[in-house]
Amino acid sequence: MNIKKTFLLSIPLLFTENIIASEYFGASLGAAGVDYNSTANKSEGYGFGRLFYGYSFNDSISIESGFLTGSSSDEEDKSDSKDDIEIDTFFIQSKSNYRINEDHFLYFKIGADLYNYKIKDNNNKIIKEDGLGYSYAFGWKYSIFDHLSTSIDLENSDFGDMNAGSINFSVMYEL
Structure with missing residues (x-):
């Protein structure tokens, strides 16, 4: 009887994954190409910075939230024909990681953005x-040391009349 109980109680262990919950902080810089419909379908670009916090439930699933700010304005050159863009967003994204080996990961992120922009x-x-x-993104992450990693990703964001495609370079510190 004890063997049967032990066997039945151990069945859930066959379907569990190692849970390694951890937190991380990061910063990223990026450049975006922007298409917007409000002014005759023009296309512009801007640079931005982002600060974020992440929580990893395990090696495969995490959630990130943070703040992004960026602009394309050039206060010194008023003669150019480009539009000036300023954007701020708060975001939350779910992230799915695929481990290639001990140091390399591929990932996919999808999430919601609360945005405010001025053109x-x-x-x-x-x-x-x-x-x-x-927004959604595909990327590659490399673990430099135990607690320090870097990543690069391609992200697409929809902000109503404005769509942005960006390349982002991030550095993260895991607690």
Whole structure:
């Protein structure tokens, strides 16, 4: 009878994964190409910085949230024909990791963005928009040391009338 109970109680262990919960903080820099519909389907670009916090439930699943800010404005050169863009977003994303080996991972992220942007065209017309958008990204992560890693990803974000495709370089510290 004891063998049967032991066997039945051990069945759930066959379907569990190692749970290694951990927290991490990170920062990233990136460049984005932007298409927006409000001003005759123009395309521009901007640079940005991002700070984020992540919580890994295990090696495969994590969640990230943070703040992104960026702009394309060039205060010194008023003669160019480019529009000035300023953007701020708060984001939350779920992240799925695939371990290639001990140090290399591929990942996919998808999430929601609370955005606010302002576009000033060369006619000094200002377009402001805020709302809820979405984003997704594919990337590669490399663990440099036990607690330090870096990543690069391609991200696509939808901000209402504006869509942004970006390349991001991040550094993360795991607690």
